[in-house]
Amino acid sequence: MKYKSTRGRSFQDSTYKTLLEGLSEDGGLYLPLDLPKIDIKDNDIKNFTYTDYAEKIIGEIFNDIDKEVLSEEIKLAYKSFDREVLPIKKLDSLYLMELYHGETFAFKDFALSLLPKLISRALEKENPDKKILILTATSGDTGSAALYGFKNVKNTKIIVFYPTKGISEIQKKQMVSVDGDNTYAVGVRGNFDDAQSALKEIFNDKEFKDYLRDKNYLLSSANSINIGRLVPQIVYYFYSYFTLVKRGEISNGDKVSVSVPTGNFGNILAAYMAKKMGLPIEDLICGSNKNKVLTDFINTGSYNANREFYTTNSPSMDILISSNLERFLYYELEEDPDKINNLMNKLKSSGAYSIDPALLNNIYGYSYNDQETLEEIKRVFDNYNYLIDPHTAIATAGARDYLKNKDTKVLVASTASPFKFAGSIVSALGETCSDEISAIDLVEDLTGIRAKNFKKLLNSEIKQKRQIEKSDIKEVIREILK
Template structure:
């Protein structure tokens, strides 16, 4: 049976999976959602014996029904290969009373690799399936990790170009160096004078600019997105929750059908939404624990039912979560509104206008699966130090936000259900913040001296993704104002 997709903001149109992946964003500005969540009707004993690639196929074939078996398996094979430095793709480490699902073993040492390794293949396959002759222009805003992972995925992919916008002073030094040294004739990286929400709003405005769309069509181009708003990003993220559960069961860490909790450090809401979709497919997940940093707009939402982005934007040591407009939350809002596109559109209109909205009491009752809390900068640093000193395991700042919130959850609820924590980035990506948390004696060291010291104290080899940027040449140095973003794109395209 074919699974179709519709916009969160209108009831009119349905598209196939490949069309939704190609478009990225619906014509009305909404996000594509499946008309129903497919059931994971495969026995756990069977899943437990599978490789990551095999689990990926079982999950994705239920969502991407217009891809043939051969097409989908080819995409998976190209994505999850030797780019990853472990055969398991997403290994699990038991430490400090939780299971850390390490999602950072790909080419750019962050969880975005898990989806962005496959998206270029899904997208180019979709273009062929739909007889698209235009060159696909990937337009992406990043708070740090999506940018490099998307650039690495799309670099020199025929028939595509990619432009990444990032907040010039809002990413870590390693994140920035990873992006600005990116090779590939079809790549462009641009720093903006603003924060991530400014970059994201600028990108969304270009997607909704009908005049720009018409002029690009004339020149043989069309936009698509590599942000987590693209359903081709979201579905591959469901895979690793299913895989983690299957591996815990295979390793006798949990019994069959035993419920687990999932803890996710959350910014744009895509990663935790993938866990929610996994739960709705039938995976035995109990609580979805949403961990925020000092930009705690989601914590306030889960506590009060009111979403309000009108607040100070705080730069933290977990910059990928420095977000006040969590785009993927719209998919959850649509669902808890009873898949009512009119109601959802009304709330999103309030968000873009006054910057806030409030959900109804009946919608609030639909949030029972979720628990939200946040970790301050001090709490984040303290948990990095505590886990290292107690277990010799080093986690990055984003994973530390999740670990800190999980401790709060357990203290508050006394719930001892086993928990998987999504470990979203390598500590090497945020070496200075991590090392400062462990001991402030490293202040005088340079970025790469710190990297070597981190390797020494953790006993973990420096990842190839870091080694290759030590002496890499800066290839992208464009910086612009938010209102100059469209001009930068059209210049890059030679329009």
Template sequence: MKRRFVSTRGRQQPVSAKTAVKQGLAIDHGLFVDPNLGQEKINLTELLPLDYQQLAQNILHLLLPDFTPTELTQAVHNAYYQNFDTTKITPLHTINDCHVLELWHGPTSAFKDIGLQLLPHLMQLALEKNEHSLVLTATSGDTGKAALEGFKNINNVGIAVFYPEGGVSDIQEKQMLTTAGENTSVAAIIGNFDDAQRHVKEIFNNDIFKETLASDLHLSSANSINIGRLAPQVVYYFSAYQQLVEQGEIAQGDLVNFTVPTGNFGDVLAGYYAKLLGLPIKKLIVAANANNVLTDFFKTGIYDRQRPFLHTVAPSMDIQVSSNLERLLYYESGLDSAYIDQLMNQLEKNGHYQISDKLLQNLQRDFACGFSSDHDIQTAIKEVYEEQGYLMDPHTAAGYHVMRDYQQHDQTPMILLATASPYKFVETTAPAILPDVDKASNSFDLIQRLADYTNAPVPDNLARLHGLPIRHKNILSPEKMQAYVKQQAEVIFNVQNQSARY
């Protein structure tokens, strides 16, 4: 068994990929990383002829080495064979002088499906016989439903999702609240996403609380802090490059740029991993919304979470603490875990930290950054539809605006990551496109009106959503999350054990 995953903060012994997936978060509160990442490169010539599933198997074998080829083949097949509405999984479309990689063709119409259709199968493979895992997830919208859908009715695994009350779109909320499955649980949290995420991490780090749980029960995460969720996202960067070569837009070996809408930094970090593995990426452009803590950080080297929290039209990016940034700092600092530990302690105690000039220069070599206001986002949705007949969700539109600014001084072929179906955020997309939209309109009425007007197809899972019954009705203060987790662990695994007897 290859024990190659260490903590970004340096105070956990190396573990295997399976243990890292099962554990989710390191015991010293850091994130699992492979210090050897990038030493072995991907052979592009061998990858280019492969379909998406074969591509995933090859890349994941390098990223998660102690899952056997047979295990990965079966897990990838289970994740992608029939759960997406296109065999390409992440199809590429050309709009003017850029290319849009659509990541929302899975069962919940969001890019989170790429990782969260696969993670449950990796988790099952990581668990020993008679072990159980309770997955805890904070979500700003899309992760919650994608995780619920992926883990639904998975044996020996339960899932509890927490989202900010009033902080997700109506469609996202109904997707979560209508989720079936005996092992699923959902609760709205009074506060914002950062509040939910902070309290989930506190539960992970509370050894006294964990001792009150069953001895065979592990707590784990479905957020991109879990390496098993992050690793599958690396694949679609290679798929995008592969499709550009197939379409004759670039030749093998040509440099490309990616623009990535992001809040928690996992989506764009996957691109950085792809670059370390040898994908010819010149720049990764980080696109934020008006909660632009990342923009300021990449310009100044100061990360400061102490700022007003804004509710924007791109709610999945309404985040002030970008957890996956810690992994990037680990690699770009030369694997200096003591330094990362120091920075993260400063963030916890003081609400901010400042990196060295040398580290900032390293980051700016690989990354650019910008942000979009609500007005920028709505304008981009309108202009792209009117000029190209292409309908974007607000997060993709935030990326489009930032991308256009960046392209004024860099004409390298550009790929924009499209993160969700526009119908998931119809409260924003419909008013940007349709004349005379009543702000009080029902979201499902708006979906129908927008579909009739644009002829853009509504994904089946969203078209069926209106008629589904509400199954979860929990609203909690963050302080009650711990008691809720204990209760759900008892309920979920009692139900599973009773089912196993029959």
């Protein structure tokens, strides 16, 4: 497979090289030169496991990776998941894809269990005499999944930068307690956008990249700017759709819609790409919290990041600059890099841009504040005796609002275990608690639903204690590489 940048001046002729580069040299994001159409046969629907779908779909895109190698790494990646890799829970017309049965209990595990293995293969094949530095900013779940995934991977260092405020105690503890020889979690005083913008500058800083080169390091990312993060996420939309076919909930070819809580637009972009690859998806439903820059964009065509940043009870969506929206716009704007450069230059200079809202007629945007999110958690529990986390609550609320004017079935991305946000669950159920461990105990008592490994996690030893200003990121990287 060959790859092109959304900004039109960078190309790569192999998957391995693209995975290693991460962000393209022209500042854009890589996409496959041609997205394949996926044909799932009746016999496949009957017999395929999750890893079979992964091998077929990832293999069609990463078609220049040896099939036996890819198969081996995919099987290893999902070996750490629960026996049922992706359960799907039916709530009337909603089908919740439980994307949190991996090692860190969030949907990021689907990509970040596989990406480190592929990057290690890529390094071995393309640059066996080099090491690789993975730099990643996180709004919560990416950080722990990346650290777990890259832990002790040969010739690799990974540094995750997380905001010191606004993430749950469990999310933070998952990152600072990872004890790999090559893993580093660094708190940045500020929000996710501060950390992400600083890292993007580093990826485009020729002098700093020369410094890394002198240290014998290549630079890459585990954020969803890396195509290796995005492609594995496409798989679970195909798997979920054809699981509904297998169960007799829908007929093959029936259209469904997809509801995703999103801040950086990667997870919903994977659904959009699945649609482009032939999956019968009718509409995309984008759920936002009080940081509703995406909802406003979808409803008006105007993207404006010049607004107050809010810390909410759905912290993984506390984002004002949605990186993956650039890939979506590239497809929607006739794959014209000049148009993308124009929009991204406007975003950089003024924090805003606009497009024709008519281009957004198959995507719906809804947003909910903290109180509305808690009310949705309680509504779902009261009606179904089923717990959802605050991010998933935004997706189910968006799906329900969408269905007021539509008659279809909706796949909902349930992105994290509710116990990662036990404090919010307690609040939703009308109680109070003093800390995260107490919250987990109380949720268990209130619901009769058991947590899984979280209390053990919260009692684990803290390994990483760095907290810095955004301006100190380069210096911390230099210190770590020494």
